[in-house]
Amino acid sequence: MIQFTNISKSFDEVKAVRNVSLSIDEGQLFGFIGPDGAGKTTLFRMLNSLLIADEGSIELFGLDPHKDYKKVRQIIGYMPGKFSLYYDLSIEENLNFFATVFGTTIEENYHLIEDIYKQIEPFKKRHAGKLSGGMKQKLALCCALIHKPKLLLLDEPTTGVDAVSRREFWDMLKSLKSKGITIVVSTPYMDEAGMCDSVALMQNGQIHAVESPKAIVDNFQKELLAVKCNDMYKALLTLRNYENCYNVYPFGEYLHYIDKRDSKPIEDINDCLLKHDLQEIEINPVKPDIEDCFIELTRKLSV
Amino acid sequence: MNRFLAFVKKExxxxxxxxxxxxxxxxxPIAQILIFGFAITTEIKNASIAILDKSKDEVTRELTQKLLASDYYTVSDYLSSEAEIESSFTKGRNKMVVVYEPQFAQNYEKNGVAKVQLLCDASDPNTARILSQYATGIFASYGEMAQSNGIQAEVRMYYNENLDGFYMSIPGIMAMILMLVSAMMTSISITREKELGSMEVLLISPLKPIQIIFGKVTPYILMAIVNILSILALSYWVFNVPVKGSMALLLFECILFTVLALSLGILISTVAKNQMVAMFMSLFALMLPVILLSGFIFPIDNMPLVLQWLSNIIPPKWFIIIVKTIMLKGGGLAHVWKETLILVAFIVVFVGLSVKKFNVRLQD
Incomplete structure (x- = not known):
């Protein structure tokens, strides 16, 4: 089990992490979701002992990353946000290097990385600098896994990777989870939250909610409407000024609208938009997804 | 050990x-030694001069011949009057004008004294001084041959009989190249890991800081040894600079200095955040003092007292003294043990500081 208790961390004037407390169960696939600058990387670096918290304490499988940093570093497989392998070494050389440095061999833990490594093995002589984003990420994952860590710590692994590769990557994580490895991932993509067992929504150094993605969505109690018409920008401005509007924001090709009242306001909104010369109006109730919940949470906190 | 070897292999x-x-x-290094050896010498060769011979007799002709035979001068103009002297300096590249008085040979034979005037372009004072000294020497030696009376000073230049400027600069060039290769390259290669982010992964790994540092340094020690050997080979075969003392001792001192430079490089890398900073720090903090304060180009004895004190904390100064003693004077360890100890002391301080500053974390 991983336990954060009242963790805070500042860099000069910037409070990167503010009073964070949460716990992550062993064997979970846990996600930190939040925009850039939310404090995810700082939190990760405190967990893996590269940074020391200003306040609060962290416990990681019974160890303190501050005092027992040597032990902690052995049980963690860490993949930093930036691709941080050697561009001028080939796939094979990179993997061999990290295996040796962590006191193991590729053969010894091949079963762990087999599924992933097989995909990049045909290119094993190629220098890492010449790999595609998805391949780099697979290689980095192999290198982080090679010493059979108890905890896999992935900092924004899918940033800059195409949609198909992202999908594949999450499938890989699920299969790793089934091998008993605890996985902690951070991501700025809301749609990836659904893949986690549990997610923490993070913003401005604070944790807003720690729940399963399903519970987060279920907790969303407002009526959500998707609005579409011929001039979306004008519609957005119009609805923002509409007296009963609780919140409205662009969401893909629609606007997501929430009304202050509990009753179904579809007719009223339609009238309001017609009054402003908007046409081809289309209004439908929709189910909220995790992004709507995140927007709602941050709104609640900022008000 | 395996870890360490894997690291060295990667480097x-x-x-x-x-x-x-x-x-x-x-x-x-090879380019530098060739450039310094061939181009940047303090010797003067083929400086162009003008002759104003008011006498035009056999003695002045012989003297002019002697000047030309020396390799130091080439005559570009024969002037006919004093009026032309000024313009021969300004329009041309003449560095010196030799003026023989009228009836030079007669005066010389009758009175034993004949006058020759040397006019030098002192806008470059060093050249002017050297040119006039050479010429005075040549005239004096002619005088001595002709009349062997009076006191004669016989000068012999020890350790560098021909006063070759290159003898002077070889130890300095060695110091400079070793500093550059070792300090700059290590500091850059360590900061590159920081910049790439791979340092984060290395820190997380079970590699000890000392293994990371030594792993970084080992390849560069080997590279430096290759450089030392090629410098010595070049200076021996191309420039005929001998190694009078023990070769083994010289190599040992070079390696010692390399280790010193490497420890400086590591120290720089613990302070510098990225490759750019590391490079500038190595260039400005290391190269300039090496060139200016180590005695490589400017003699330390001529410096103001404050700079003389300062030169004591410039490690290459001691290395240059050692190399000169061994290579040119043939001195042994008995002559350089003090300087060697100073180098060792520097190493201890730098390594101590960098091990202390090398962080197992991303911040202090």
Whole structure:
């Protein structure tokens, strides 16, 4: 089990992490979701002992990353946000290097990385600098896994990777989870939250909610409407000024609208938009997804 | 041990796969030594001079011949009057004008005294001084031959009989190249890991800081040894600079100095955040003092007292003294043990500081 208790961390004037407390169960696939600058990387670096918290304490499988940093570093497989392998070494050389440095061999833990490594093995002589984003990420994952860590710590692994590769990557994580490895991932993509067992929504150094993605969505109690018409920008401005509007924001090709009242306001909104010369109006109730919940949470906190 | 070897192997791969690194490591030292050896010498060769011979007799002709035979001068103009002297300096490249008085040979034979005037372009004072000294010497030796009376001073230049400027600069060039290769390249290669983010992964790994540091340093020690050997070979075969003392001792001192430079490089890398900063720190904090304060180009004895004190904390100063003693004077360890100890002391301080500053974390 991983336990954060009242963790805070500042860099000069910037409070990167503010009073964070949460716990992550062993064997979970846990996600930190939040925009850039939310404090995810700082939190990760405190967990893996590269940074020391200003306040609060962290416990990681019974160890303190501050005092027992040597032990902690052995049980963690860490993949930093930036691709941080050697561009001028080939796939094979990179993997061999990290295996040796962590006191193991590729053969010894091949079963762990087999599924992933097989995909990049045909290119094993190629220098890492010449790999595609998805391949780099697979290689980095192999290198982080090679010493059979108890905890896999992935900092924004899918940033800059195409949609198909992202999908594949999450499938890989699920299969790793089934091998008993605890996985902690951070991501700025809301749609990836659904893949986690549990997610923490993070913003401005604070944790807003720690729940399963399903519970987060279920907790969303407002009526959500998707609005579409011929001039979306004008519609957005119009609805923002509409007296009963609780919140409205662009969401893909629609606007997501929430009304202050509990009753179904579809007719009223339609009238309001017609009054402003908007046409081809289309209004439908929709189910909220995790992004709507995140927007709602941050709104609640900022008000 | 396996970990360490894997690390060293990785470093070698970095070096061999980067063309620019290879150029800096192998081409630059050779280029530098050739440039310094051939181009930048304090000797003067073929300076152009003008002659104003008011006598035009056999003695002045013989003297002019002697001047020309020396390699130091070439005559560009024969002037006919004093009026032309000024313009021969301003319009031309003449550095010196030799004026013989009228009836030079007669005066010389009758009175034993004849006057020759040397006019030098002192806008470059060093050249002017050297040119006039050479010429005075040549005239004096002619006088001595003709009349062997009076007191004669016989000068002999020890350790460098021909006063070759290159003898002077070889130890300095060695110091400079070793500093560059070792300090700059290590500091850059360590900061590159910081910049790439791979340092984060290395820190997380079970590699000890000391293993990371030694792993970084080992390849560069080997590279430096290759450089030392090529410098010595070049200076021996191309410039005929001998190694009078023990070769083994010289190599040992060179390696000692390399280790010193490497420890400085590590110290720089613990302070510098990225490759750019590391490079500038190595260039300005290391190269300039090496060139200016180590006695490589400017004699330390001529410096203001404050700078003389300052030169004591410039490690290359001691290395240059050691190399000069061993290579040119043939001195042994008995003559350089003090300087050697000073180098060792520097190493201890730098390594101590960098191990203390090397962080197992990302911040203090």
């Amino acid at each position: 070698f791969l970095h070096i061999f796969r980067d063309v620019r690194t290879m150029m800096i490591l192998f081409i630059m």
